[in-house]
Amino acid sequence: MTDQSIIEATEKWLTRAVIGLNLCPFAKAVHTKKQIRYVVCHADNKADLELALAQELALLASTPTHEIDTTLLIHPFVLTDFFDYNDFLSDTESLLTRMELDGEIQIASFHPDYQFADAPPDDISHYTNRSPYPTLHLIREASIDRAVAAYPDAAVIYERNIETLNQLGLDGWRRIMSE
Template identity: 55%
Template structure:
């Protein structure tokens, strides 16, 4: 099975799905890797160990069903084949506050599957907003993605990556500085591929 296969829980338009995957791959390559927002991401990206899954769910409970399926898959998959999963939700949880509330249920599901300490869930959203910031603050863009996304990661992989990058605890502050240096105009140019750092 190819790792970079798009799976759907329900029937969907393949052409639309191709565009969604393309947008997510562009964001991953340009923002997450290109700006080095996550120094751990490049390795799994170039090795094709990222699984991209589009959920056609529109209701929270259906998103949870898709999430459970992907958590179980990641738990049992060979890390050399699938090290991490991006569960993309283009039709659900578009409101950031609703998405933020949903993360409680996602974490509860992780615990109920007894996967806490084995897997973890990171969050990305088009309207991501850190506590204590204004909606348009550039710092929020470190976690902004084209669609609501749940990023499923292996704790073992995170631990190995942290050993390889001793400065891992400084990533958050460094990312904030990167975004402040870019500013909104610089971010748009960078994502459009019109500038280099």
Template identity: 45%
Template sequence: MNTEVNEIQATKTWLEQFVIGLNLCPFAAKPFREDRIHYALEASAEPTQIAERLIDELERLQTSPEIETTLLIIPNALDDFDVYWDFVEVAESIIEPLGLMGIFQIASFHPKYCFEGVETDDPANRTNRSPYPMLHLLREQSLSEAIAAHPNVAGIPERNVAVLRGLKSKTGEAT
């Protein structure tokens, strides 16, 4: 199996077993089951190439209604979380000039994700940790509809933190 296939499969496994398996994102299961998630891998380590791929993937998402959401996987770059976070700002700034503000948004996932003001080893950080740095491209309309249909959106982050901290206390290890 080539590296690209392995990295995409690792992402699918993480999504299925961790994100969906622990119900960290109650909106992820349906597009996963329906095979409406596009997995794009950008192998370049160059930020310019990654930004160009982001633009390509936003355009693909815009012209492909059968794709609900895209995970842009970036396995060979942005390993340092602070560098990644700077790139997330660049990525978000790309949306407006393309006329896509209010249509798409970006969620961020990284193997070393750490929320501001939270200790690095706090299991709460695992809610946004992934096998590789990645950008999750979301349709705002779909997200709004999912949020409107969920009985307690505000409780999702608190529930996730409790689940992940509970896993650590049961195993004695960080998840």
């Protein structure tokens, strides 16, 4: 695996699933404007990942939105077990607080084995958050606010995504990702 192949796999997932299936109606604009920063983190332990995350949070907070609107911190060598990854998410919230970025940046979570707590392990709904590699998505709150204001009924996105994936099914998902 090279950084380039990891980024290409992530961008393929973004364009085919997230944008292609309209799982996130806000993703297309920042992708088209090339305002997404893709970072491959080579950390192999949580402490080094947290350090890389802190650096990326600081960079995003100090960079104009027109240059970088959002960051995908891809970390294929650490927290590959979903439950370890999920436990780490509370550490990311603590880091946001320590860096005084609460209310400025959010961290969304994506993982190849993502599971929602309220759905069976084999449920297709998990694929709304299944990425090729463990990924922390750093998102500016102001960008979310603008996107939600421009998108009618943003609250129904999750339900629409589940319906889309139920109609697509696992075979359809695999077909889209293998093309």
